[in-house]
Amino acid sequence: MALRIVITGSGDAFSERHFGSSAVAVAPEGLVMIDCPDPIHRVLREASAISGIALDPASIHDVVITHLHGDHANGLEAFAFTHWLLRRQDTSRRKPRLHAAAPVMERMWSRLAPSMDQGGTVTIEEYFEPRILVPGTAAWVAGMQVDCRITTHMIPTIGLRLRHGAVGIGWSGDTGFEPAHVDWLCECGVVVHETSPPPFHTPVADLLALPERIRRKIRLIHAPDDFDPASCPLPLVQEGDVIEAS
Numbered sequence: 001m002a003l004r005i006v007i008t009g010s011g012d013a014f015s016e017r018h019f020g021s022s023a024v025a026v027a028p029e030g031l032v033m034i035d036c037p038d039p040i041h042r043v044l045r046e047a048s049a050i051s052g053i054a055l056d057p058a059s060i061h062d063v064v065i066t067h068l069h070g071d072h073a074n075g076l077e078a079f080a081f082t083h084w085l086l087r088r089q090d091t092s093r094r095k096p097r098l099h100a101a102a103p104v105m106e107r108m109w110s111r112l113a114p115s116m117d118q119g120g121t122v123t124i125e126e127y128f129e130p131r132i133l134v135p136g137t138a139a140w141v142a143g144m145q146v147d148c149r150i151t152t153h154m155i156p157t158i159g160l161r162l163r164h165g166a167v168g169i170g171w172s173g174d175t176g177f178e179p180a181h182v183d184w185l186c187e188c189g190v191v192v193h194e195t196s197p198p199p200f201h202t203p204v205a206d207l208l209a210l211p212e213r214i215r216r217k218i219r220l221i222h223a224p225d226d227f228d229p230a231s232c233p234l235p236l237v238q239e240g241d242v243i244e245a246s
C-alpha cells in the first residue's frame with residue numbers, strides 16, 4: 001500500500017464523544033503522527049483496535065503539528081516522555097522528529113517548557129529533533145512528500161498535502177473557509193477537511209457549495225457533536241477509519 005492514513009481523532013475541541021482531530025499516516029518508511037491530542041496513548045490504542053493497524057507510540061518517529069491548540073497538541077508531553085524514557089533504556093534510539101512551520105515551532109517550547117524543562121536545565125532538543133516545514137518547499141518525511149500551507153485560523157496553522165508517487169491526501173488543518181486552500185488541497189485525490197462554525201472554522205454549507213469535482217474528494221472531520229451526518233451528503237470520518245491516498 002503506497003500511502004494511507006488512520007484517523008485517530010475526529011472531534012472538535014469541545015467533543016464529549018471524540019478525540020481531537022488527528023491521524024497517523026502509514027508512510028512508505030514508517031508512521032507519521034498528524035497532530036497529537038490527549039490522551040494520546042489511549043487515542044492511538046483505540047484507533048489501532050478499530051483499524052487493525054498497529055499504532056504503537058514507540059514506533060512513531062515523526063510528528064507533524066499543524067498548530068498549538070490543545071485539541072491538536074496536548075498529547076505532545078506524554079508522547080515525548082515515552083520516547084525520552086525509552087532512550088534512557090536504549091541509548092541507540094533516536095529522538096522523534098517534530099515537524100512544524102516556523103511560526104508554530106517558535107512557540108512550541110514556551111508551551112511545553114513549564115512541564116518539561118527539568119528546572120530550566122534542558123530545551124526542546126532533549127526530547128525532539130525539531131524540523132521546520134517551509135510553505136512552498138516540499139519536505140520528505142518517512143518517505144512521503146509533505147507540503148504545507150498557512151491557513152486562516154486563530155493562531156498560526158498549516159494544512160498539509162501528503163504525497164507518494166502519483167497519489168496524495170490533503171489535510172486541511174483547522175481553517176476558516178478559504179477557496180484557495182481548498183484548491184491547493186485538491187491537487188490530491190482525497191481531502192480530509194474540517195468543519196465547525198465560522199469565522200475560524202469552515203461551515204459545511206460552504207463546502208457543499210463547491211463544484212462536484214471538488215466535493216467528491218472531501219471527507220469531513222472536526223464536526224461538532226451535534227452535527228447530524230444524515231443531514232449532509234459529505235461523508236464524516238470516525239476514529240479508526242482508514243483513508244487511502246488517491
Ligand SMILES: [Zn+2]
Pocket residue numbers: 067069153174
Ligand atoms: Zn484550532
